[in-house]
Amino acid sequence: MLPPLVRENESRRMLRAVAVSDGKTINVLRRASLSRSRGHGTYHALHRVGLLHREESRERLPETGLGKKRSREMRGYTVQAKIKFTYPFHRFWYTFVEPHREEIEAGEYDNFFKSLDESLDRFVSFTFEELSNALIKRAFDSSDPVREEGTYWDRHNEFDLLAKTRRNRMIVGECKWKGHKICKSLVSKLKSKCERSGLDPDYYALFSRSGFSKELRNSADPNLLCFDLEDFEKLLK
Structure with missing residues (x-):
C-alpha cells in the first residue's frame, strides 16, 4: 500500500x-x-x-460479429x-487556486491573478456549455420535453450539446463565449461536423454571449435556434 x-x-x-x-x-x-x-x-x-x-x-x-470486421x-x-x-x-479551485496554493498561503497572489486573467474565459466557456444544456430543456414544451442532454463526442468530433426529446427529435448545439457575434459560417461548420459524425439533427442550436449577425437574426430557418444572454435570464426565474 x-x-x-x-x-x-x-x-x-x-x-x-x-x-x-x-x-x-x-x-x-x-x-x-x-x-x-x-x-x-x-x-x-x-x-x-x-x-x-x-x-x-x-x-x-x-x-x-459473424462475418463482420472492424475497419x-x-x-x-x-x-x-x-x-x-x-x-x-x-473545477475553479483546481484550475486557479491549487496550482498556486503555497504562494497564496504565503500571501503572494501575483501568479494566481495572472492565471485568472489568462484562463478565466476558458473556464467560463465550460460553465456556459452547462447552462446551455439547462436552457435547451426550458426551450421545449411539456408535450415533447428533452429527455437526454449533455455534450457529445466521437472519434471524429466534439459537440458542446446534443439533446433528444421524448419524440426522439435531436438538437445539436454550439456554444460560443466570445467577444464577437456568431455568423452564418458557424452553422455551415456545425452541419459539416454533423455529417462527418453521422448525425441527422432536427434542430441546430446556437448559444452566444455576444449575439448574432444580422443574417442569422433575420433567418427564417425553422430548424435554427438562436439563444443570447437575454434567453439565459429565464434560468433565474
Whole structure:
C-alpha cells in the first residue's frame, strides 16, 4: 500500500488534470502521470467522496460479429468516458487556486491573478456549455420535453450539446463565449461536423454571449435556434 502522502499527491494530480484537460479518461491519466490501475483507483476514491463523476460517451460503434470486421480505421479505437467535477467550485479551485496554493498561503497572489486573467474565459466557456444544456430543456414544451442532454463526442468530433426529446427529435448545439457575434459560417461548420459524425439533427442550436449577425437574426430557418444572454435570464426565474 502506498503511503498516505503519495496517495494525496496522486489525488491532487488527477484533480488538476481533470480541471485543465478535455476530461477524456486516457488524457486525464496521461496528464496526471498515472498508470491505468493507479488512475482508476484514484478516480474511484475521489468519486466516493463526491468530487468526481463519469460521463459516458453516447457514441455507438459499428456492430461486429459473424462475418463482420472492424475497419482499419476502427481497429484499436476505444470509446472514452469523460471524468468531470461534481460541483463547479472544485473545477475553479483546481484550475486557479491549487496550482498556486503555497504562494497564496504565503500571501503572494501575483501568479494566481495572472492565471485568472489568462484562463478565466476558458473556464467560463465550460460553465456556459452547462447552462446551455439547462436552457435547451426550458426551450421545449411539456408535450415533447428533452429527455437526454449533455455534450457529445466521437472519434471524429466534439459537440458542446446534443439533446433528444421524448419524440426522439435531436438538437445539436454550439456554444460560443466570445467577444464577437456568431455568423452564418458557424452553422455551415456545425452541419459539416454533423455529417462527418453521422448525425441527422432536427434542430441546430446556437448559444452566444455576444449575439448574432444580422443574417442569422433575420433567418427564417425553422430548424435554427438562436439563444443570447437575454434567453439565459429565464434560468433565474
